[in-house]
Amino acid sequence: MNERPTPLIEQRADPHILKAADGYYYFSASVPEYDRLELRRSKTIAGLADAERVTVWRKPDEGPFSDLIWAPEIHYVRGAWYIYFAAAPSREIKYDLFQHRMYAIHTDAANPLEGEWSEPVQIDTGIDTFCLDATVFEHGDDLFYVWAQKEIGIEGNSNLYIAKMDTPLQLQTKPARLSIPEFEWEIRGFWVNEGPSILKRNGKVFLSYSASATDENYAMGLLYADQDSDLLDPSSWTKSKEPVLGSRPELKHFGPGHNSFTVSEDGQKDLLVYHAREYTEIEGDPLWDPNRHTFVKELQWGADGMPIFDTPGS
Template sequence: MTTQPVSNPLIEQRADPWILKAEDGTYYHTASAPEYDRIELRKASTLAGLAEAPPVIVWHKHESGPMSYHIWAPELHRIGGKWYIYFAAGRAEDIWRIRIWVLENESDDPTTGAWSEKGEVLTAWDSFALDATTFEHKGNRYLVWAQSNPEVQVNSSLYIAPMSNPWTLAGPQVEIATPDFAWEQVKYKVNEGPAVLVRNGRIFITYSASATDASYCMGLLWADENSDLLDAASWHKLPEPVFTTCEENGQYGPGHNSFTVSEDGSRDILVYHARNYREIQGDPLRDPNRHTRLQPFGWGEDGFPVFGQPVKDGPCPGV
């Protein structure tokens, strides 16, 4: 267990949180800043230490053109001895022209050294695309992301594709989830924010659904680890959400999660954002109070993750 207590919210006004535990045990945190204009990294030796870690701005938006507006949901990954950040961005001249972009850094410490722009991840369509995550399985690297299909009336569905390098797809993209349940269609038809967890012979992908207010919640996909991950039939969706608003605990719209582990590696930790109030004035995307939060989770006898309910603000037992 940790030597420092963890209290929620861990970091205020940081949505779409991503926490990576590096091989040397260092924790790195990144998230959407409420101004949507930059990418920050924080590092600490403990999860609790991230709360006080100074943010290091590693990249700032362009003034115009690609990557100049709506800098959203960065993720930090270590691939082939280099660091990569995946993020979404629009244009100042066309703010909803959101696409996926990649940065690279060859330094040992991603808060130092130079980040170079590797460019856009080109997908099947030149359409709204965001929330890319990547993982390796059985020697193959995959990208999973959210995108709007120009021929279908949904805001975003989830896709998977193989990769030839950290910024290039190597084959056709396959739809693995689309918002077909009522709880995925509140105000908007959305599947987004995928996060991968490999356990118990399965590939699990959590994702977020519906609008970014109190209706926001998490769903779960899974595939057998020995199945063809590029076959849509390999993927199964649970019919009910797995993590939702909890009035009793004062937590609203939990979602856009990632996963990490405790310092000693004994506990799986859910990393997510939520607000502590329901009513929002104006556009939820302009309300800054989606805070980074943590809580441990367990596993059921069926081998599936059990997330429970988002815990109250304050000390977070078990982290």
């Protein structure tokens, strides 16, 4: 059924929904003003739409993290809450790129909406270039960090990297590059691989990501590796040559991407969380158009154990 998808939350891009062990769903996303970190929580996914919005951190007027607060993700890691995000010192553009670096704040509070949060700490990858869109995941006894970053000498805005972490704020290993923009659908408008998210199922580790400019050309790709392989070895990963999710003009659904994964209330269904627009007539820079909305839909699975993203539905 080609039913037009309905937004769960309007004007929230780069959405991240975490179902935590306390039974709550936690929601974080980029706000249109790019000026703060905002959380909400609910016992149900539908309840997130009208849940109280709590600002847990607001950008200062100046300094290294004083502008363009992008793509916050809340995670519960090793006994504490962390929000990973990207921020710039200003809107200055050098070498055709903003000057974002990656940061994290943390709290030990049981309820992160009520906690006292730390000051931002920079996550240093050892590469001093534009970087953003960090996520973390635990696998076995290890904690991994996955993100997007510009590498000098490689054409484009950003590639995808992975590293093992020593602590939730510090890398243990050097970055391993997993993917660069190379296919036609990854280089429309901008050469971009960004917005990684991890899902572990069926003996594999799946890494979804987004590519191209943030207008109707935005689309999602997929990498995957065997769960027992060396995740720091780029050769362990297979990259899909085709996008797994793209614009659907017939549904007025444009530029889907920057996703996360969560599960249904009963834990039986995997859910895809992502943003998209409902039109293409954008005035000026798409970055400043506020109408990237949060959508949630069920993630289907094929008989081969692979996820099926591009199925219509709310």
